[in-house]
Amino acid sequence: TDTNFKGRVIDWAQKQKKEIEFVCTEESSATKSGKNFVVRLIVEGKEIGNGHAESKKEAEQRAAEFALQKVKKK
Numbered sequence: 001t002d003t004n005f006k007g008r009v010i011d012w013a014q015k016q017k018k019e020i021e022f023v024c025t026e027e028s029s030a031t032k033s034g035k036n037f038v039v040r041l042i043v044e045g046k047e048i049g050n051g052h053a054e055s056k057k058e059a060e061q062r063a064a065e066f067a068l069q070k071v072k073k074k
Helices: 005-016 056-072
Strands: 020-028 035-043 046-053
Touching (some): 046 056
Antiparallel strands (some): 020 035
16 A cells, blocks of 8 residues: 555645645653754645654654545545
8 A cells, every 4th residue: 555645645735736834843741862853834824634643754643534524534
Protein backbone atom coordinates (compact mmCIF):
# COMPACT_ATOMS: atom_id res chain seq x y z
CA THR A 1 0.00 0.00 0.00
CA ASP A 2 1.06 3.58 -0.60
CA THR A 3 1.85 5.33 2.67
CA ASN A 4 3.06 8.62 1.17
CA PHE A 5 -0.08 10.51 2.12
CA LYS A 6 1.59 13.91 1.75
CA GLY A 7 2.49 13.14 -1.87
CA ARG A 8 -1.02 11.89 -2.56
CA VAL A 9 -2.66 14.98 -1.09
CA ILE A 10 -0.32 17.23 -3.10
CA ASP A 11 -1.28 15.32 -6.29
CA TRP A 12 -4.97 15.65 -5.40
CA ALA A 13 -4.59 19.40 -4.86
CA GLN A 14 -2.80 19.88 -8.17
CA LYS A 15 -5.48 17.95 -10.07
CA GLN A 16 -8.24 19.93 -8.35
CA LYS A 17 -6.32 23.21 -8.86
CA LYS A 18 -6.45 23.93 -5.13
CA GLU A 19 -3.84 25.75 -3.09
CA ILE A 20 -2.60 23.81 -0.06
CA GLU A 21 -0.34 24.68 2.84
CA PHE A 22 1.17 22.65 5.66
CA VAL A 23 1.43 24.79 8.81
CA CYS A 24 3.71 23.34 11.49
CA THR A 25 4.02 24.38 15.11
CA GLU A 26 6.26 22.86 17.74
CA GLU A 27 5.19 22.19 21.29
CA SER A 28 7.25 20.96 24.20
CA SER A 29 6.15 17.64 25.63
CA ALA A 30 7.13 14.93 28.07
CA THR A 31 8.34 12.59 25.30
CA LYS A 32 11.89 11.32 24.84
CA SER A 33 12.73 14.08 22.37
CA GLY A 34 10.91 16.71 24.41
CA LYS A 35 9.16 17.91 21.26
CA ASN A 36 5.77 17.39 19.70
CA PHE A 37 4.91 18.74 16.27
CA VAL A 38 1.42 19.79 15.26
CA VAL A 39 0.74 20.15 11.54
CA ARG A 40 -2.42 21.64 10.10
CA LEU A 41 -3.25 21.05 6.43
CA ILE A 42 -4.91 24.13 4.95
CA VAL A 43 -6.75 23.98 1.61
CA GLU A 44 -7.79 27.35 0.25
CA GLY A 45 -7.92 28.88 3.72
CA LYS A 46 -9.79 26.02 5.44
CA GLU A 47 -8.21 23.44 7.71
CA ILE A 48 -9.08 19.96 6.45
CA GLY A 49 -6.62 17.87 8.42
CA ASN A 50 -4.22 17.92 11.34
CA GLY A 51 -1.62 15.60 12.78
CA HIS A 52 0.50 15.30 15.92
CA ALA A 53 3.81 13.43 16.20
CA GLU A 54 7.34 13.59 17.61
CA SER A 55 8.69 14.35 14.13
CA LYS A 56 7.58 17.00 11.68
CA LYS A 57 7.54 14.51 8.81
CA GLU A 58 5.27 12.07 10.66
CA ALA A 59 2.92 14.88 11.72
CA GLU A 60 2.66 15.99 8.06
CA GLN A 61 1.87 12.43 6.98
CA ARG A 62 -0.85 12.10 9.61
CA ALA A 63 -2.42 15.43 8.64
CA ALA A 64 -2.38 14.42 4.97
CA GLU A 65 -3.88 10.98 5.73
CA PHE A 66 -6.72 12.56 7.70
CA ALA A 67 -7.35 15.11 4.94
CA LEU A 68 -7.48 12.40 2.25
CA GLN A 69 -10.08 10.47 4.23
CA LYS A 70 -12.13 13.64 4.44
CA VAL A 71 -11.98 14.55 0.73
CA LYS A 72 -12.78 10.97 -0.37
CA LYS A 73 -16.10 11.17 1.50
CA LYS A 74 -17.21 14.16 -0.59
